[in-house]
Amino acid sequence: MWRLLAGFMLLVCAADATPVLDAKFVPDFGKMYHVKGELSLPHSEIKEPFEAWYDLEGNRSRIDYHNGTVRTFLIGNDMDYGVIYKITPVTTETEIQAIKCFQLNGTKEDPIRPQAALPDLQGFEFEKMENHSGVECEVWKKVTQVGHKKNTYRLWVTRPATPHRFEMEGFNTLLESHNDKYTIDYSDFSSQTEPIIFIPPLGMTCGEFPDPVEERQILANPIQDYVSTSPVSHGHRLFGPFKEKFSRQYESDKEHEERENYFIHSLRFVHSTNRAGLTYSVGINHFADRSKAELTRMTGGLLIPVKKEDVTK
Structure with missing residues (x-):
């Protein structure tokens, strides 16, 4: 009797496990799609909406930030x-939100490819299986590690x-802390996408991306670092x-890890803020590797000192 009951329980468990067995087939989002999204950076308390179009066979993509x-x-x-074109408002000492076009050409060693808005x-x-916002989702997970940087990626689908x-x-094994998210x-x-959506505005003269040269890839293709599953991003390479x-020398490996982490958060804040089309811009300076507590003491609470004054004042 017990063996029969145990066998029945096994069948029930196997039946219940069917969604899990089906879920072993990795989701495929196709070679063409349109999707909206919102990037959240808890450390900087920033939420950045975007809209993306992707066409792999057409070798093209487009991503708009802050409603275009x-x-x-x-x-x-x-x-x-290949070429990356970026249409963006620019505020300087003489212009307020002037619409500019910037262009980054691909090279033989680094050709331009369409940028996905979804992770590979x-x-x-x-x-x-897990409920997310009232929807039963599969959760797919990947863990990567380089040096002390261990990142865990999850996708609900x-x-x-x-x-x-x-x-x-992100977890740093040297600091023994979850220091990124x-x-x-x-x-x-x-x-579905429409071919016309990939045509840049006509009649604009596009110039080179501004210096520093090292930041041009982030300026041209902002979402790349966020959907990539490499623990070492373009941001890390800028450290x-x-x-x-700024002639930085740190006393220990631990301090170096801490300062690099603060720098990454500062860099994300700077670029997300500058994509919002505000009447001022912010930039990286000698405060970029400081913690919030240090910045509060040194700057009276300003998270990142502005690079250019608000020209409307």
Whole structure:
């Protein structure tokens, strides 16, 4: 009797596990899609809406930030090795929110490819089923580590493949702390786009991205670092030039890890703020590797000192 009951329980468990077995097929979002999203940076208390169009076979993509305030076009078939065009308002001492076009050409070694707004799920594994905002979702997980940086990525998704949320949690094994986190919440996903959406505005003269040269890739393709699953981002690579420019020398590996983490948060704050189309801009300076507590003591609570004054005052 007990053996029969145990066998029955096994069948029930196997039946209950069917969604998990189905979930072993990694979600495929297709070669073309349109999706809206909101990037959340808890450390800086920033929420940044965006809208993305992706066409892999057409070798092109477009991502708009803040309801079209900033538009980025990645056209892989333009010129020899593709071009990134960025249309953005620029505020200087003489102009307020002047609409400018900037251009970054691809090279043979680094051609321009369409930029996905969704993570590449290669290396992700099914973790569990979980309710997210009232929807039963599959949760797919990937863990990467380089040096002391250990990142855990999770994607909440339903079938047919529809993204709901992407989350990164960073843990530093030297500091023994969770020192990084950001999320992207997705909505309005569809597998349709219109060819006209990928055509940059006509009649604009596009100049080179402003200095420093090291920041141009982030300026041209902001979302790349957020959907990538590499623990070492373009932002991390900018920490070296920052240390050199401001003659930084840290007393220990632990302090170096802490300062690099503060720098990454400062860099994200700067670029997200400058994409909002405000009447002022902010920039990286010698305060960028300081903690919130240190900045409060030194600047009276200003998170990142402004690079340019508000020209409307």
